[in-house]
Amino acid sequence: MSFPENTPPPTPEPEPFGFPADVASPPAPAFDPAEPRARLLAARALFRRFERPEPSPARTAALHIGLFLLTLVTTTLAGIQLTRGALAMLPLEVFGLRGAALWAELKRGLWFALPFLGVLTVHEFGHYFTARYNRVRASLPYYIPFPMGLGTFGAVIRIRERIFSRREFFDIGLAGPLAGFLVAVPLLVYGFTHLPPLAYLWTIHPEYARFGADYARHVYPPGAEGLTIAKPLLYRALEWAFADPVLLPHPNELMHYPVLLAGSLSLFFTALNLLPIGQLDGGHILYGLLGPGRFNRLALYLFIGFIFYAGLGLFTLRDDWQTWLYGGPVYAGYLALIFWRVLPAPRQGLLLAAGIWVAQLGCAAAFPGLVGNPGWLVFGLLLGRFTGIYHPPAPDERPLSSGRKVLGWVMVAIFVLCFTPSPFQ
Numbered sequence: 062m063s064f065p066e067n068t069p070p071p072t073p074e075p076e077p078f079g080f081p082a083d084v085a086s087p088p089a090p091a092f093d094p095a096e097p098r099a100r101l102l103a104a105r106a107l108f109r110r111f112e113r114p115e116p117s118p119a120r121t122a123a124l125h126i127g128l129f130l131l132t133l134v135t136t137t138l139a140g141i142q143l144t145r146g147a148l149a150m151l152p153l154e155v156f157g158l159r160g161a162a163l164w165a166e167l168k169r170g171l172w173f174a175l176p177f178l179g180v181l182t183v184h185e186f187g188h189y190f191t192a193r194y195n196r197v198r199a200s201l202p203y204y205i206p207f208p209m210g211l212g213t214f215g216a217v218i219r220i221r222e223r224i225f226s227r228r229e230f231f232d233i234g235l236a237g238p239l240a241g242f243l244v245a246v247p248l249l250v251y252g253f254t255h256l257p258p259l260a261y262l263w264t265i266h267p268e269y270a271r272f273g274a275d276y277a278r279h280v281y282p283p284g285a286e287g288l289t290i291a292k293p294l295l296y297r298a299l300e301w302a303f304a305d306p307v308l309l310p311h312p313n314e315l316m317h318y319p320v321l322l323a324g325s326l327s328l329f330f331t332a333l334n335l336l337p338i339g340q341l342d343g344g345h346i347l348y349g350l351l352g353p354g355r356f357n358r359l360a361l362y363l364f365i366g367f368i369f370y371a372g373l374g375l376f377t378l379r380d381d382w383q384t385w386l387y388g389g390p391v392y393a394g395y396l397a398l399i400f401w402r403v404l405p406a407p408r409q410g411l412l413l414a415a416g417i418w419v420a421q422l423g424c425a426a427a428f429p430g431l432v433g434n435p436g437w438l439v440f441g442l443l444l445g446r447f448t449g450i451y452h453p454p455a456p457d458e459r460p461l462s463s464g465r466k467v468l469g470w471v472m473v474a475i476f477v478l479c480f481t482p483s484p485f486q
Contacts, residue, residue, distance in 0.1 A: 139212030140173025187240030234345025374432030399445030
């Protein structure tokens, strides 16, 4: 995922001779608007404000390598925990083991961490090399370790100078998810064609062995609950095409298979980046296809639908008064916070937030069994309050070539094939 860190609102541009500057500059001096040379110098000074002095190469390399190694450790530990069937804090007690017992745990974790980080790395370097090809300065990937769950929040690169054309936004945004997708699919194919024998599952659940290949019917009767990872359309298609049905794990046992787990999560992260909102990769792609006007109008409706689904069923008219007393103000504040700035006037945003909540309550009353996924509310806060749901225009708004348009709509189709509204169930 790439984030242009310094894309200011569009202004009339002079000829940028000598840009970008290689050092930070002081604030732009006052100038005489009637003097063209003074206007040019002031514009150059304004652009230099967005340039930061580069740290030393050794410090930069140490930071990137250190974050990668730390993320490798956290994702390896996460792989150990996930393949145990739990989504929880990292199992630090593993380091108390010795010899063969320690290696057995680390090996299982690495079978998850290496392919998963491999897809993330290819994704980020897709952005990086495309940015460099377009002569846009960009950082190497910053990996983000996390002490629970998947062990990471992914990775990002920083675009260090302004992107000037719609084509560049499109190319840089598309390159990452396309590169990651081209690795995630062979990874899943490998996982499906190299499924271990059922004896592997018996080592984790010895009590299943007496049921043989028919264990799922006895262990998971209808209505049984468990942590599962949803299967998007592409996952199901590859499973049907390449997997031996006898060796396929039950959905509740998928987390014990590290390569399949890494592949399915890679599809999920690909879809997450391809959400067509704001300055996510999918936002760059759809902006390139539609242009700023049409994209920003569509982005508002997509964001409304996203939040509507996320909070659907969170509150109903049948809830007790304690739920409304303690949870209602929090949710109302959340909606107000994320919609405060999405419309020209704050009052309009607040009215929109209230309308969404009323619509959610009405839908929950009409269809009691219909619920969304509150987990998306956290991502909605990131989009609505921090990164924004709109895409800034570029100085060069020339439309894309026909080939790029075709590739862009292919990526939209890939998003549909990889996305699932409830990834964890």
